[in-house]
Amino acid sequence: MTAQRFRTLFWHKGIRDGAWLTWDRIGFACLCSGIGLSLGLIWLLLVPNSFGAPSGTVLMDYLSFWLAGRQALAGAPELVYIPADFSALQKELSGSDTVFGFFYPPTFQMLLSSFAMLPYRAAFAVFILSTTALLCVSCRLITGKWLLAACLIIVPACANNAFHGQNAALTAALYGFFLVGVERQRMILAGIALGILTIKPQLGILAPVALVASLNWRTFLSASVTTLTLAAASVLFLGVGVWQVFWQQAPVASAMMELGGVEWGKMISVYSSLRQLGIGHEIAMGLQAAVGLGVLVCVWKVWRRTEDMAVRSAVLIGGTLLVTPFALSYDLTLLIVPCAFVIRDGLRNGFFPFEKILLAFVISLSASTPAFAIFLGVPMAPLLPLAMLWLGLRRMHLSADGREQTSEPGHMSGTASA
Structure with a gap:
């Protein structure tokens, strides 16, 4: 094979079409990821390790949730x-x-x-098993296939969330239920899911913009109504004083x-990346606002x-992770939801050029951004939601132009997207 022939095949099959992303390779990677996640959680919770405190408590984010x-329950x-x-x-x-700090509203408490x-x-x-199961159900509603849903909940970002004992699987599941509800014209149910998402309010900043734009x-x-009902329930259960202190x-x-x-290296926002590069607070916040x-205009x-x-x-969730200055690496779990929608449509109708490789980039690096930022000094985290935002805008542009999708539709027995 000539060098020119090799470069052509590498570009078209490897990068443009992502032909090497076959189902057998993806399935093997998911199997390894699932085994690794299971063994990792067993090690974290049942085996003495470096995350154990003198009292035997596992020093992870979930400690603040449990307390x-x-x-x-104790009335304080x-x-x-x-x-x-x-x-x-x-x-x-x-x-x-x-x-660990606790900056969530009393509804989450x-x-x-x-x-x-x-x-x-x-x-x-x-907590981890139940919230991850909810995300699996959400992905099943999106893709229509339990196998695809199971593969999506063991991607690196979801594993990162599980090890921290964080709530990103829950918020991603709620986003999935919200979007599926809108797609299927179950508007009341979609609103309930979105209202519950206010347990992490910075992730819902753009949702009202989307609803007003679509006249929903x-x-x-x-x-x-759901938001107000939750707040009222928390007042009845916890008392009004907790909101004042919050x-x-x-x-x-x-x-x-x-x-x-x-x-800052553990965060994924534009603001935190700029701060890590030595840019001051005011300028970084100004650029974050810009x-x-x-992003608001795009949504x-x-x-x-x-x-x-x-x-x-893709545009809403990618934009959500770009618009908030306060988001951490495990919040990249939210990208599972637009990945599920894009994979579903790609398997049905074919993928646009470069989509498979872009999805593989987002998924494979979804738990690695802190390592790049902390050890290499490269704050690359915002590139992942930016890639998802760009994928959504590009899809709309190509669909509007009526261009043919050059990749053949994938099948469970043949090719699939990462």
Whole structure:
């Protein structure tokens, strides 16, 4: 084979069409990932390891979730929003100086109280298994295939979320239910899912823009009623005082971000990447705002012009992770949802050029951005949601132009997308 022939095949089959991304290779990678995830969680929760505190507590993010739920059950929910007191509580329990903040609204604390009735390690496992199962159901509703859904919930980002004991699988599942509801004209159910998503409000910034752009008032109203109902339930369960303390604590989260209390390399926002590169707070926030404005325009344009959910989901979720200054590496789990929509449409109708390789890039690097940022000094995290946003805009453009998709539709027995 001549060098020119090799370069041509490499470009067309390897990069442009992603022909090497066959189902047998993807299936093998998913099998290895699933085994690794299972063994990793067993090691984390059942085997003595470097994440264990002197008291035997596993020092992961879920510690703050469990304690928040325990304080709700104990009748002192306000304590988790007083940083000094909450830090002291964690140190007393774990016997370690490692502490985790809790910047979520009381609605999430109310939800966590149900898990806090269990011992810590059992609660950790049940929380991760149940929220990941919800994401699996969400992906099944999108793709129509349990096998594809199972593959999607063991991608690196989801594994990263599981090891931290974080809630990104839950928020991704809610986003999936919201988008499936809109696609299937179940607007009230879509609004309920979106209303529950307010447990992590920075991830819902662009959703109202999308709903107004598409004139979807039923979902907007349903989401509003659900949000108010959840807030009212939290007041009844936790008391009105916890909301007062929550709002008083809000500037602490902003200060933590500005001063690097959460390591910038572990974050994925445009703001954190600029800070890591040595750019000051004011300029970084100004550039973050400019990016956010551009993303808002993209979301408005897409949700106004097309009902193609592969396009809508890619732009909305990719844009959501770009518009917020406060997001961490495990939040890249949200990208599973637009990946599911794009893979579904690609398997049915064929993939556009470069889509398979772009999906492989996003999925394979979805848990690696902290390593690039911390050890190599390369804050590449915003490139992943940006790639998803670009994929959605490009899909809308190519569909509008009526261009033929040059890749043949994939099948479960043949090729598939990563």
